[in-house]
Amino acid sequence: MPYDALVVVSFGGPERPDDVLPFLANVTRGRGVPPERLAEVAEHYQHFGGVSPINQQCRDLIAAIRADLAANGVDLPVYWGNRNWHPMLADTVARMRDDGVRHALAFVTSAYAGYSSCRQYLDDIAAARAAVGPDAPLIDKLRQFWDHPGFVEPHTDAVRAALGTLDPARRDSTRIVFTAHSIPTSMAAGAGPDGGRYEAQLHETARLVATAAAPDLPYDLVWQSRSGPPHVPWLEPDVNDHLHQLATAGTTAVVVSPIGFVSDHLEVVWDLDTEAAATAKEVGLDFVRAGTPGTDPRFVTMVRELVAERGVGAAHPGDTAPQRRLGTLPVWDTCPGCCAPARRP
Numbered sequence: 001m002p003y004d005a006l007v008v009v010s011f012g013g014p015e016r017p018d019d020v021l022p023f024l025a026n027v028t029r030g031r032g033v034p035p036e037r038l039a040e041v042a043e044h045y046q047h048f049g050g051v052s053p054i055n056q057q058c059r060d061l062i063a064a065i066r067a068d069l070a071a072n073g074v075d076l077p078v079y080w081g082n083r084n085w086h087p088m089l090a091d092t093v094a095r096m097r098d099d100g101v102r103h104a105l106a107f108v109t110s111a112y113a114g115y116s117s118c119r120q121y122l123d124d125i126a127a128a129r130a131a132v133g134p135d136a137p138l139i140d141k142l143r144q145f146w147d148h149p150g151f152v153e154p155h156t157d158a159v160r161a162a163l164g165t166l167d168p169a170r171r172d173s174t175r176i177v178f179t180a181h182s183i184p185t186s187m188a189a190g191a192g193p194d195g196g197r198y199e200a201q202l203h204e205t206a207r208l209v210a211t212a213a214a215p216d217l218p219y220d221l222v223w224q225s226r227s228g229p230p231h232v233p234w235l236e237p238d239v240n241d242h243l244h245q246l247a248t249a250g251t252t253a254v255v256v257s258p259i260g261f262v263s264d265h266l267e268v269v270w271d272l273d274t275e276a277a278a279t280a281k282e283v284g285l286d287f288v289r290a291g292t293p294g295t296d297p298r299f300v301t302m303v304r305e306l307v308a309e310r311g312v313g314a315a316h317p318g319d320t321a322p323q324r325r326l327g328t329l330p331v332w333d334t335c336p337g338c339c340a341p342a343r344r345p
């Protein structure tokens with residue numbers, strides 16, 4: 001059956017102060033996140049008036065996707081549903097059913113393998129379809145896109161632009177510090193069909209961005225936004241500890257590039273622009289944070305290309321577009337057995 005809709009599936013975020021606690025309850029239900037950590041994160045949201053930037057970023061991305069599809073003659077309605085906040089995915093899937101959608105593609109706003117980045121979105125889709133019932137549309141998730149040029153190139157340009165703002169006299173002691181969301185080490189071990197794929201893909205993206213943006217500079221991949229109880233091991237080092245380390249070892253300037261993310265959502269504007277920037281200042285490092293793809297036209301076009309890989313918009317029925325990729329790690333179109341839920345801690 002040909003595809004008749006695209007649904008953008010994202011994390012969701014609060015849009016007013018009263019949303020913050022119920023949003024956090026949705027994110028952390030059954031996850032064992034300590035109340036102290038929750039109170040701390042609630043405060044981060046309240047610093048921004050209780051409004052996460054992520055929902056508006058999704059609206060902007062969807063407007064750009066719709067315009068790009070229309071400009072290229074691809075007639076595909078675009079829906080939007082979130083994991084943790086309105087519009088909730090189950091409500092969206094009900095609306096898709098009401099509109100007569102039978103078989104949709106899902107673009108998830110996360111590029112990588114892993115439980116939180118991939119498998120949990122598959123579970124969200126399954127739960128939303130189950131809530132809607134037997135006449136819910138089929139929904140196929142598009143593949144992971146960590147090494148797609150439409151994701152790598154905007155990150156590369158952002159790193160290059162950020163480097164351009166630093167003192168060229170310090171170039172010899174400048175480093176690129178890539179970041180992604182930390183996850184429990186047990187979750188990292190279970191990422192992808194054969195494990196370890198979250199880190200492996202991030203290492204590949206870091207290499208692709210660094211070698212294109214500044215082949216002369218050293219770079220690191222470190223982790224941000226650690227959650228969970230202290231006795232559970234998560235990926236380390238934390239970006240703040242790493243900045244301390246770098247300053248001690250003679251680095252004078254850093255570009256921090258959040259390659260783990262597609263937009264400047266709260267974990268970027270708080271954990272990096274506020275916390276990591278303060279750490280850099282404390283230890284005397286020049287600090288600049290590189291941007292994220294957001295609505296970069298290449299990122300928007302990538303979505304159309306991923307859809308074309310599934311045969312949508314083809315000149316002849318049955319034609320599918322080739323995968324555009326810069327890396328060499330294997331990729332799975334349909335995530336077979338990927339990020340098995342049983343491996344989740």
Ligand SMILES: CC1=C(CCC(=O)O)c2cc3nc(cc4[nH]c(cc5[nH]c(cc1n2)c(C)c5CCC(=O)O)c(CCC(=O)O)c4C)C(CCC(=O)O)=C3C
Pocket residue numbers: 011012013014024027028031033037038041052053054109110114116117181182183184225226227228260265266267
């Ligand atoms: C891998 C990963 C991504 C990237 C993939 C993707 O993009 O999906 C990501 C994205 C995001 N994480 C976000 C927010 C939060 N994540 C939390 C908690 C957690 N994240 C985890 C992992 C990830 N998270 C994990 C293992 C937990 C522990 C709880 C659990 O096991 O599930 C918590 C609870 C409080 C805390 O403890 O921090 C919050 C509020 C926002 C929205 C920001 C905004 O509002 O703009 C976004 C985009």
Ligand SMILES: [Fe+2]
Pocket residue numbers: 181
């Ligand atoms: Fe998170």
